[in-house]
Amino acid sequence: MAPSDASAPLLQVDAVRRCYGTRVALDQVSFELWPGEILAVVGESGSGKSTLLHVLAGLQAPDGGAVRFNLRDGGPHDIYCLTEGQRRALTRTDWGLVHQNATDGLRMNVSAGANVIERPMALGERHYGRLRRLALEWLERVEIDPSRIDDTPTTFSGGMRQRLQIARNLVTLPRLVFLDEPTSGLDVSVQAKLLDLLRRLTRQLGLAAVLVTHDLAVARLLADRTMVMQRGCVVEAGLTDQLLDDPAHPYTQLLVASVLPP
């Protein structure tokens, strides 16, 4: 197979369309994501952000258009042309998906350590000592006390669960992470810590990420580029600072103006 094409974008989204019955949830969405880049998708509830994320993450096939991912061995490939086994392998190795609710992304009835090392085990690692060290290392990296390794996530706080979810996803060193409102439902100081951690890890590991959020401050802090969605369409896209400081589209202006100053 051909090696990964370095001159191609990591993710290429081409005129993606998705309908629920007669309602159009996504209409002609196109963008490119390059390695190491973080793209924020902002917009109000019901604007199609989560649908877009599900289409990108291989969870919902689009009704039109294509999602191409630059495979490690094979170059750009439409993810919906892969077999289900290949796509699932991709989601376990090169991708991560951090859910809004940690309970959706974690196994709540097994220990934190087991949550972290589930992916390496799925890839065939069968050495307990190495797995244990890996789990400890990753708990430390996401600032969870390593002595909690054998506790179940049910005993964890909301912020810890979210960090555990991040560790569980990043343990296989993916190249692309989908973040679905990772900070909503957390109080502001915990949010700040989590954002700090995310920023550090994405920079350290050179991760590309698609970040869905309704919080413009989160977008400003983490994202290189931002895309504004309204009623399933991308109304404006550009560099985050530029877009937030000088919004061009009336809807973006409204969004920026709606943020309450503290």
Place this chain on the structure above:
Amino acid sequence: MTAAQQAPVVRDPHVNFAYLDERTKRMIRRALLKAVCIPGHQVPFGSREMPLPYGWGTGGIQVTAAILGPADTLKVIDQGADDTVNAVNIRRFFQRTAGIAVTTDTTRADIIQTRHRIPETPLREGQILVYQVPAPEPMQRLEPRRSETRKLHGLAEYGLMHVKLYEDIARYGHIATTYDYPVLVNGRYVMSPSPIPKFDNPKMHRSPALQLFGAGREKRIYAVPPYTSVASLAFDDHPFSVQRWESACALCGATDSFLDEWITDDQGARMFVCSDSHYCATRQAGAVSTEPSHGPE
């Protein structure tokens, strides 16, 4: 104590041979053939209402009924013993509905229906071991969605199975699963061996006998054909091992069998005895070379 000592059971002429009707038996045989073709794969079948409750071996009984012939000799064990309630009643059930010969002798049986044990006496070619299975899906505890576990089996994604083993080691320092220990069949399907002790797992590997598994409530049949590899899952640095006892069987002195702990009074006295009653009785009847290390107090 043995079936022979009980009152003779008369064949009931009002029910079909082996209780089930012929169409049902054919349906089960078709499921069995498919199961044998795909070792370890769970095949759905139309499980029937049986005249005893789920959990008492309805799956095993239906499999036995489907494969039983008039000339076959049947042995039924429960926890290794021929004289426990389930074993006695299932044996009588088939004597009454099929009029077949029964035995407690492992070597003489053509079909052995079992719950919780594989006989200590090695099985031979031509014999069929029928297991009663309460929970056929090995991943059920970690992944309750049947649609998802089917997908995991189909794509051979078995990382989840090791999550449970990891949890054991993290919590107890060793793999604490002692029964229903998951196995990989023919290098492809992970299978629940039914609640046999892991002590019996090595006996499944390349066994000359055909092994059939029936889960009545869950409506699944699966199989391990003769001479098929059956590997118990483990970690590289925590290999699979079976339990060992410090004492020998108090009745026959066997040191190589699975022992049950018997409480003999309310003063705390206990003894360890073979769970396989036929194996133990044979050793006691024959010239037993090794004396019991300690007798009943």
